[in-house]
Amino acid sequence: MKKIEAIIKPFKLDEVREALTEVGITGMTVTEVKGFGRQKGHTEIYRGAEYAVDFLPKIKLELVLPDQLAEQAVETIIQAAHSGKIGDGKIFVSAIEQAIRIRTGERDDAAV
Numbered sequence: 001m002k003k004i005e006a007i008i009k010p011f012k013l014d015e016v017r018e019a020l021t022e023v024g025i026t027g028m029t030v031t032e033v034k035g036f037g038r039q040k041g042h043t044e045i046y047r048g049a050e051y052a053v054d055f056l057p058k059i060k061l062e063l064v065l066p067d068q069l070a071e072q073a074v075e076t077i078i079q080a081a082h083s084g085k086i087g088d089g090k091i092f093v094s095a096i097e098q099a100i101r102i103r104t105g106e107r108d109d110a111a112v
């Protein structure tokens with residue numbers, strides 16, 4: 001299994017969710033976050049310490065998927081979240097060891 005964390009622009013959320021639903025994704029977690037990338041982040045020195053300023057609102061999607069669905073999901077997110085403008089976001093993919101559906105006790109691919 002893989003976990004996909006995608007940081008996207010908030011106005012792209014509906015489009016990304018619809019596109020992911022079409023390729024068979026059955027669940028995801030969505031969080032309102034703030035962040036910065038290369039373009040918007042700059043730092044300030046205040047009383048000797050360095051502070052990051054200019055955090056922008058973003059949406060973080062988290063999806064855990066069987067391996068064979070992960071690449072397709074990544075491609076789908078890239079397509080749907082792309083505007084070509086600065087700050088379109090990033091996708092991080094990592095390995096997941098276990099998944100468990102609490103109601104039934106099902107595990108791993110059967111649980112995601």
Ligand SMILES: Nc1ncnc2c1ncn2[C@@H]1O[C@H](COP(=O)(O)OP(=O)(O)OP(=O)(O)O)[C@@H](O)[C@H]1O
Pocket residue numbers: 007034035036037038039040056058085086087088089090
């Ligand atoms: N290295 C990182 N680790 C964790 N989160 C990141 C990282 N880089 C970017 N993010 C998150 O992704 C959001 C969008 O990043 P953003 O698209 O601005 O990155 P960028 O590298 O500056 O690319 P671009 O040139 O397209 O603006 C950030 O606001 C932040 O929340």
